[in-house]
Amino acid sequence: MIRVTTNGTLRGYKSSLMRTSNAVNLARTKVLTQSNYTSYAEDPASATQAFKLRRSFSRTNAQLDSTKTLNSKFSAACDALKSVKSDLADGQAKISSLAGLNDANASGRQPLGEVLESSAESIVQIMNSQYGSSFIFGGKDSLDDAPFQMQTVGGKKVLTYRGVAVDDPANAAVLEAMTGETSYVDVGSGLTEVDGELISSSAFNGALSGISFIGYGVDEDGDPKNMVSIMQKLSDIFGRCDADTGAWASDQDQTDATRLTGKLTDSISEITNQWTALDGKTSYLTTSENRLTELADNLNEQILGIEQADLASAITDFSWAQYCYNAALKVGNSILSQSLIDYMN
Template sequence: SPEKITVQEKDENGDPKVDGEGNPVYKTIDNPDYKKLKDMMGETTYVDIGLGMQENPDGTPIKSTVYNSALSGLEFLDFGVDEDGDPKNVISLMQKIGDHLMKASDMDGQWVQDPETKEWTNNSEAYKVLNRLCGKLEKAINKMDVEYDELDTKAAFLDGNSTRLTADVKALNEQILGIEEIDPVAAITSLSWAQYCYNAGLKIGTSILSQSLIDYMN
């Protein structure tokens, strides 16, 4: 879909507008389909993956503390048309190349140079069109490779983050079990012994330290 489209204007009654000579009056407007595709490519789905999610005052998440799990195929395939009117979308571009090749001779792949003489030649303008389209297809494929590398980097990050979270959960569970499954007898004995040592230390200290400091410690 092109970014801009040309449509016939409407008059105050909603009918097609024409000039004084009866010719249609056209205007250029933003293509609503292009806008929809652009909005789709910009969609976000933020997920809390244990990075310490925080929010802005307006309630939206701070992007550095969340992960955007939205994945649009348009980032890989692209959309719209370029300045030559050729599609940017890889699939549409391959289809246009295929349609162009279908116009060539099924005997030797040559195109007609002169429609009147039906002469088949390699000097046809059609070859320039083919080279232009193939060059754009190569760039589109390179863009897909870049997007794939970026996706692979994100996948590696998620794997590493998952490993870290699994280790954190295991460590926390061990700490919880260490508290819940403590031996009551051993815990009471340790506490009593600590209290006994503390009191004994205070008694010994009365003969060394001033009474005011001992009262403060009590």
């Protein structure tokens, strides 16, 4: 026969009251934090799964931020090239050079030369456009000075790119290396390295070398391939024409003007092709940005599905736990005082 003593009853009551109090505190914490658990030990399986999802979510967000920045930069580059291609090169420069070849416009050759020079200077300014603190067409060294500079050497204007004359054949190797510069960015294409070497197809090259778009070096005739330099040479030829009659300074000037105008048309076609390719890359970045945004949203939903508590259910559980705790307190008031035998012992 087991004798139920008051002390035994009190010990059992205290233990039950403590469990009820802990249940109230856990339910209250769940309501306040709206989280299914507050420590790894409470639900190791869910916590492990949430940790993996959060790691993927953090990586995706980093890729998304990089892609957004790169997309904005390439969009600005597309706008700049479109302005160079449509408004200046294919508009003012081409029209002015063709008009200058027409004898009917002979008297206006000098003003047309000024238009060509102005167009060339405007192209240089546009190609020195900035996105934030970096120069869009500065290649991988986009934080230094403006990449394109029009300098006067020996009384002639010379275009340079990052301090290197673009029309000097001796600089061909250096300029070629500049066009091949890379600045790889992870845009969520499965960045991969093999033996410490990055697989270029798994990343996106964010470097834009300006001379890749407007040309560099000279051709077999010794004429510049650079659009700006061609405009400048045409401007010089038209500037030497007679101010009143527009007569050519020499037959060679007339021949050179005809030849250079054709090459200006070719360079405009080339920059059109470059703009089309750049627009394709911008579209790819836009698609990547949309894909990463959707992926980040999906990952966030999965994380919330694991970690976030059902608030209605949590409030119901808290109300029930509070009710049980209050009931336990009332039971304590009904427990009898110590019996005479307990007192004598």
